[in-house]
Amino acid sequence: MHSLRFTAESSSNGVVERDFTVGDVPGVLWSPASGADRAPLVLLGHGGGAHKRHPAVTGRARLLVTGCGFHVAAIDAPGHGDRPRTAYDEREIAELRRAQAAGEPEGPVVVRYNARLAELAVPEWRAALDALQGLPEIGADGPVGYFGIAMGTAIGVPLVAAEPRITAAVLGLMWPDALVETAKRITVPVEFGMQWDDERIPREAGLALFDAFASKEKTLHANAGKHFDFPRFEADGAARFLARHLGRAVTSPA
Amino acid sequence: MHSLRFTAESSSNGVVERDFTVGDVPGVLWSPASGADRAPLVLLGHGGGAHKRHPAVTGRARLLVTGCGFHVAAIDAPGHGDRPRTAYDEREIAELRRAQAAGEPEGPVVVRYNARLAELAVPEWRAALDALQGLPEIGADGPVGYFGIAMGTAIGVPLVAAEPRITAAVLGLMWPDALVETAKRITVPVEFGMQWDDERIPREAGLALFDAFASKEKTLHANAGKHFDFPRFEADGAARFLARHLGRAVTSPA
Numbered sequence: 001m002h003s004l005r006f007t008a009e010s011s012s013n014g015v016v017e018r019d020f021t022v023g024d025v026p027g028v029l030w031s032p033a034s035g036a037d038r039a040p041l042v043l044l045g046h047g048g049g050a051h052k053r054h055p056a057v058t059g060r061a062r063l064l065v066t067g068c069g070f071h072v073a074a075i076d077a078p079g080h081g082d083r084p085r086t087a088y089d090e091r092e093i094a095e096l097r098r099a100q101a102a103g104e105p106e107g108p109v110v111v112r113y114n115a116r117l118a119e120l121a122v123p124e125w126r127a128a129l130d131a132l133q134g135l136p137e138i139g140a141d142g143p144v145g146y147f148g149i150a151m152g153t154a155i156g157v158p159l160v161a162a163e164p165r166i167t168a169a170v171l172g173l174m175w176p177d178a179l180v181e182t183a184k185r186i187t188v189p190v191e192f193g194m195q196w197d198d199e200r201i202p203r204e205a206g207l208a209l210f211d212a213f214a215s216k217e218k219t220l221h222a223n224a225g226k227h228f229d230f231p232r233f234e235a236d237g238a239a240r241f242l243a244r245h246l247g248r249a250v251t252s253p254a
Numbered sequence: 255m256h257s258l259r260f261t262a263e264s265s266s267n268g269v270v271e272r273d274f275t276v277g278d279v280p281g282v283l284w285s286p287a288s289g290a291d292r293a294p295l296v297l298l299g300h301g302g303g304a305h306k307r308h309p310a311v312t313g314r315a316r317l318l319v320t321g322c323g324f325h326v327a328a329i330d331a332p333g334h335g336d337r338p339r340t341a342y343d344e345r346e347i348a349e350l351r352r353a354q355a356a357g358e359p360e361g362p363v364v365v366r367y368n369a370r371l372a373e374l375a376v377p378e379w380r381a382a383l384d385a386l387q388g389l390p391e392i393g394a395d396g397p398v399g400y401f402g403i404a405m406g407t408a409i410g411v412p413l414v415a416a417e418p419r420i421t422a423a424v425l426g427l428m429w430p431d432a433l434v435e436t437a438k439r440i441t442v443p444v445e446f447g448m449q450w451d452d453e454r455i456p457r458e459a460g461l462a463l464f465d466a467f468a469s470k471e472k473t474l475h476a477n478a479g480k481h482f483d484f485p486r487f488e489a490d491g492a493a494r495f496l497a498r499h500l501g502r503a504v505t506s507p508a
Contacts, residue, residue, distance in 0.1 A: 220476035221474070223471075224473070
């Protein structure tokens, strides 16, 4: 087991932010500045082309720390953020850019590339979770949630299916092709976001992935608008969903 | 214009509850006990066979008053609560019971009966709104929302389409048959609830009604479970939706 090594620490507006590495994988852990009490942990998966400190990630992290008192962790996916791209990454990204420029569907490239990244990322997330649970303020038996949209769902579905420590997940905005069979093995509560007028992922494809989860408790949030119109208020809904299932009250209005 | 006549008043846990009549129609107005400041008004439509003080109605009313500081009003639909049933009501209710006992689909009876009730109820709601806006603590120019599920949607869709004073609506759990054309005229923000495994309303029917709204801002909340499993936490989501669109912060955790 790789141990967790902290490399930097800062604090602002009630949130302590610590950079860490587990093996070669860099991450960030956000925690409430107020106390050392044990609190649930939420793992944040970033989107394709983004990284552990993308504004969407840090915004969700702050919301979950200050609103729910959670610890929140993000790591860079392979080929993302501070991690080097391989020749394979470069080829797939070039192919995605080519398809986009040619007006061709990007689904086939994204599905294939993200499925490969998920094979690498799932064991990295599990090693990070092992290491994070070694911290006294998190502990080995506390509740763990996952929140990741788009590529964060391409990685999140196999992660949640493989990892019994994760007991609630917020997912969404991904093609079902590589994920449906794995989603059928997921039984923990799921909140799933999709865009009703998504120009990239057909409506039926989004509904099919939601339908696949075996979870007795699952909620679909479908909002009018295109792919990148995914509304910011869904982060607030996600915080409330995670608070409900990981056992914390939401203390700040949003 | 009928004026509003208060017939009883009580107060508990921060909520003032006043019975009223507008013409022959009895209603209840719930308001914050704390103050006389003007606040938005939410109209609550009850479900079929229920009434203005059904527990689902009073629960939502308390949540909206104490959580958002709104005024909240409910009136009895024709043939419901304190209002007499006509021979027509009795015939339709008997036909519904017969279909249920025979294991036949209840959709055709509910759709037809609720559409008739909506023709009567829409002008009653509009008269009640006229009268409620005559109260100084509500006023003629404040924001107005509507929240009604099932029969509350059968009445709510034509009401929201007809009534420009209503600027946000929470709806759901109804067959689309009598409502789709009217829903296409609705452009205000809508939050729409459906049950993913509804044994009464087919999934495609629920999705079709959501799809029909012309609103640029609309959100579908679809939850796993059967018709009557509609989850209580959706009332909290509805409060946050109404607070977002009627312009109030939500001040209590839920």
